[in-house]
Amino acid sequence: MLPPSPELSVVVPVYGCRDCLGHLHERLTRVLDSLHADHEIVFVDDGTGDGTWDDLQALARRDPAVRAVRLSRNFGQQAAILAGLQHARGRYVAVMDCDLQDPPELLTAMYERAIEGFGVVYGVRTRTGTPRLRRAAALAYSKLMNLTTRANIDPGHGCFSLLSRDVVNAYLRVPDRDRNHMLILYWLGFPHSSVPFDQPDRHSGSSAYTVRSLFRLAGDGVFFQTTVLLRWVIYLGFAVSAAGFGLAAYYLALRLSGSAVEPGFTALAVLILVMSGFVIGSVGVVGLYLGRIFEQVKGRPLYVVAETTDDAGVPEVVSTVEAPALPQR
Known part of the structure; x- marks a missing residue:
């Protein structure tokens, strides 16, 4: 005792x-x-x-x-x-x-x-x-x-x-x-x-x-210990989307002004790789948080x-x- x-x-x-x-x-x-x-x-x-x-x-x-x-x-x-x-x-x-x-x-x-x-x-x-x-x-x-x-x-x-x-x-x-x-x-x-x-x-x-x-x-x-990483991913997603809209507006303005627009296959390939990497990374971050939730709710x-x-x-x-x-x- x-x-x-x-x-x-x-x-x-x-x-x-x-x-x-x-x-x-x-x-x-x-x-x-x-x-x-x-x-x-x-x-x-x-x-x-x-x-x-x-x-x-x-x-x-x-x-x-x-x-x-x-x-x-x-x-x-x-x-x-x-x-x-x-x-x-x-x-x-x-x-x-x-x-x-x-x-x-x-x-x-x-x-x-x-x-x-x-x-x-x-x-x-x-x-x-x-x-x-x-x-x-x-x-x-x-x-x-x-x-x-x-x-x-x-x-x-x-x-x-x-x-x-x-x-x-x-x-x-x-x-x-x-x-x-x-x-x-x-x-x-x-x-x-x-x-x-x-x-x-x-x-x-x-x-x-x-x-x-x-x-x-x-x-x-x-x-x-915080959800800040998820917020950063969201902010980065908005930034990438804004850049995409800006680039689209730029090419539209060139087209309307009658300026020649080069095909730009290299730029297209780079853009696809950047976007693919961002999407995969974002899913991975969400997966990590889900994994932590899974470990928590198991109650071990x-x-x-x-x-x-x-x-x-x-x-x-x-x-x-x-x-x-x-x-x-």
């Missing part, structure tokens, strides 16, 4: 950072003990398969404040965050990465802001330990995201955040399948504050995100829990699927 709800929970999705788990736990424990508040650390093993789960079980056996959740496979960071938030019991819940680029020591200042009444407190990177090319790509992604969603997200914001229980409960009621932690928090609209920090280099290893996965994530975030869970640990570190096999339910008609 679980003890009463703690004051503060820390949710840590775990993937590709087995080597730094011990350091992360040590630093987190030191910071949380200094706050003199009941706390828990919820690690979510996102289908690592590299022995991380054994290490998390060992941590849970040594430290009663540690709880661990193992997902049946790799569902992605957003699903792991959701799983952690659903298992977290604290009055306040922090979300942070496992690679120590989110310094645990910042939680002290974030918690102080939270108890002042802010529903969301963001950790804002003023200097990042990531390579320059990736920083430039992240900045471009943020600008494009703000252009398409009008969310006005600070480029320094990441998943590092501290949420009140009211925010967590509202967050868990969002049934979106294509989730973005930052966009959901911005959309919820609770009062927020920020605490700046210099992001250190990774403790060990490299990011689990490949260039391909980053492009896919960027595309999903920019285009499938966003993640599946394979195993958890209780406060004594004993594995407990979870037979039920845990995920936010889609609203019923």
Whole structure:
């Protein structure tokens, strides 16, 4: 049986950072003990398969404040965050990465802001330990995201955040399948504050995100959190139609004025190719949105829990699927 709800929970999705788990736990424990508040650390093993789960079980056996959740496979960071938030019991819940680029020591200042009444407190990177090319790509992604969603997200914001229980409960009621932690928090609209920090280099290893996965994530975030792409297709369609009418009026004027009009077979071929490409592209965009709708209405869970640990570190096999339910008609 679980003890009463703690004051503060820390949710840590775990993937590709087995080597730094011990350091992360040590630093987190030191910071949380200094706050003199009941706390828990919820690690979510996102289908690592590299022995991380054994290490998390060992941590849970040594430290009663540690709880661990193992997902049946790799569902992605957003699903792991959701799983952690659903298992977290604290009055306040922090979300942070496992690679120590989110310094645990910042939680002290974030918690102080939270108890002042802010529903969301963001950790804002003023200097990042990531390579320059990736920083430039992240900045471009943020600008494009703000252009398409009008969310006005600070480029320094990441998943590092501290949420009140009211925010967590509202967050868990969002049934979106294509989730973005930052966009959901911005959309919820609770009062927020920020605490700046210099992001250190990774403790060990490299990011689990490949260039391909980053492009896919960027595309999903920019285009499938909004219908702006469909609007752009409509605007482009109107522009092409207007150009066609303009060209027709131009040739009609030439004909009425008695000027010779060259056959222009090359121009006709180019026009056919341009129009065909536009039509195919437009249908493809609509198909992508329909595919997203199909994935959403299937109602499959966003993640599946394979195993958890209780406060004594004993594995407990979870037979039920845990995920936010889609609203019923």
